[in-house]
Amino acid sequence: MKKTRSFLLLTFLLIPLFVDAQVGIGTFDPDPSSLLELFSKSKGLLVPRMTNTERDLIVAPAVGLLIYNTSTSNFNYFDVDWKDYSDFSKNYNSNLTGDITTITTSNEVVNGMSITPQFAGKYKVTFNSYYSNAPISTGPFPSEKGEIDLQSIYNNLQSLPITDATHGLVLGNGEALIPGVYTLSGATSTVGTLYFDGQGNPDALFVIRIDGAFSAGEATKMVLLNGAKASNIFWVIEGAASIEASTILKGTVITHAGAITMGAGGNLEGRLFSIVGAISVNAVKTIIPSGISVIDLGVLSTFIYYSSAGAVTNGGSSVITGNIGTNVGAISGYGSPTVFKGSFLNAGGSITTLSPNNTNALGTFGIYQNGVLIPSSNKILTSNANFANISLQAIATILPYQAIDVRWNTDSEKIVMGNRTLVLIKVQ
Numbered sequence: 170m171k172k173t174r175s176f177l178l179l180t181f182l183l184i185p186l187f188v189d190a191q192v193g194i195g196t197f198d199p200d201p202s203s204l205l206e207l208f209s210k211s212k213g214l215l216v217p218r219m220t221n222t223e224r225d226l227i228v229a230p231a232v233g234l235l236i237y238n239t240s241t242s243n244f245n246y247f248d249v250d251w252k253d254y255s256d257f258s259k260n261y262n263s264n265l266t267g268d269i270t271t272i273t274t275s276n277e278v279v280n281g282m283s284i285t286p287q288f289a290g291k292y293k294v295t296f297n298s299y300y301s302n303a304p305i306s307t308g309p310f311p312s313e314k315g316e317i318d319l320q321s322i323y324n325n326l327q328s329l330p331i332t333d334a335t336h337g338l339v340l341g342n343g344e345a346l347i348p349g350v351y352t353l354s355g356a357t358s359t360v361g362t363l364y365f366d367g368q369g370n371p372d373a374l375f376v377i378r379i380d381g382a383f384s385a386g387e388a389t390k391m392v393l394l395n396g397a398k399a400s401n402i403f404w405v406i407e408g409a410a411s412i413e414a415s416t417i418l419k420g421t422v423i424t425h426a427g428a429i430t431m432g433a434g435g436n437l438e439g440r441l442f443s444i445v446g447a448i449s450v451n452a453v454k455t456i457i458p459s460g461i462s463v464i465d466l467g468v469l470s471t472f473i474y475y476s477s478a479g480a481v482t483n484g485g486s487s488v489i490t491g492n493i494g495t496n497v498g499a500i501s502g503y504g505s506p507t508v509f510k511g512s513f514l515n516a517g518g519s520i521t522t523l524s525p526n527n528t529n530a531l532g533t534f535g536i537y538q539n540g541v542l543i544p545s546s547n548k549i550l551t552s553n554a555n556f557a558n559i560s561l562q563a564i565a566t567i568l569p570y571q572a573i574d575v576r577w578n579t580d581s582e583k584i585v586m587g588n589r590t591l592v593l594i595k596v597q
Contacts, residue, residue: 216244224251241288241569253288253595261286261593270303272583276535276576282591283574286567291597294536294543296561296575298589302530302552302582308521310468312496312514316477318467319442323423325464326376326405340377341389348373356381356408359389365419367397372463375402375420382408382427391419399438400458409446412437421462431455433485440491442469443476447498450474452485461527471522473511483507492522527553530582536563539571552584559586564596 193199199206221240230247244254265281332349345364367373383406402420409427415434428446437455473491483502494514514520535547546563
């Protein structure tokens with residue numbers, strides 16, 4: 170009887186130890202923070218497996234209850250409602266680079282911008298890209314077409330009525346030219362800073378006709394004011410043109426009976442055209458002006474350099490944007506390290522050019538679910554030659570394997586879309 174009482178007392182004293190004890194399976198030393206630790210290098214933990222239907226029959230599931238869903242091949246946990254656990258089920262995206270175009274007036278899926286989620290739920294959908302009118306393709310045309318159009322440009326500029334025939338043969342030193350046609354009767358030079366004041370008129374035209382040679386002095390700086398544009402400034406020179414080192418020059422230079430040279434460090438927003446002479450540049454930065462000129466440039470609108478009867482050469486490391494051509498002569502010196510963005514029109518050859526399309530055109534963009542527009546997800550935007558951003562977003566409740574895509578159309582002009590991203594993030 171005494172032994173029985175001793176055993177009962179010992180059992181009573183040990184009960185708290187069992188109540189508070191940790192359990193280790195496969196280990197004698199479970200982690201102090203765990204109630205249960207499983208350890209194995211050859212086996213795993215198998216939680217209850219069930220379908221969507223079986224899962225939904227669980228009565229009053231506790232917050233944190235975990236099961237493996239055989240309908241979606243994913244772990245589910247309960248928190249207000251059943252949720253998918255893995256990040257894979259929450260995020261989808263499609264990213265593509267490179268330009269695509271459309272001319273259709275009915276909705277079509279944007280190439281690569283379609284996602285079919287495997288898992289049901291509520292998703293935040295976002296789409297981002299940029300777009301513009303597609304450039305206008307002209308040609309192919311032969312090298313002599315450039316010669317014809319250059320002569321036409323020269324004749325047109327020479328026919329404009331004179332508005333100032335009294336200006337001296339030196340331009341600059343802080344003066345500001347207003348729009349007009351200036352005629353200078355001898356060799357002319359620029360020094361210091363020369364301003365072009367557009368007086369608020371975006372079509373303001375500046376024509377400087379020089380009856381002799383032209384020299385832009387070293388470090389001359391030309392500045393545009395009040396809407397003046399480099400695309401509407403023309404230097405029409407009867408002799409040769411010398412653009413000295415480190416000059417910042419605005420406008421199109423046309424020589425009638427002489428060559429054009431541009432020195433190291435020069436910066437041109439404009440064009441260099443020669444009817445008779447050669448064109449030679451050295452370690453320069455030149456770019457075609459933005460916008461369309463009020464003077465019709467014909468096929469030469471996309472050219473940065475063109476000579477009707479001479480070579481077109483580059484020396485040193487230059488950065489040049491625009492096409493380069495000649496009707497008689499060679500084109501040379503545009504390999505590395507020079508950065509050249511354009512095409513060559515060699516003597517006797519032909520070229521197809523792309524020019525900006527500034528026609529206003531309507532583009533429509535929207536997010537669709539199973540072929541149906543998601544309300545309030547579409548935008549109608551006006552496009553032109555300048556790139557603009559597209560940003561769309563929507564909330565969609567999606568069933569498994571329903572397609573989410575972006576569609577677009579245009580009312581008339583061909584439009585182009587650049588790099589694009591479609592993202593779906595599961596929010597419930």
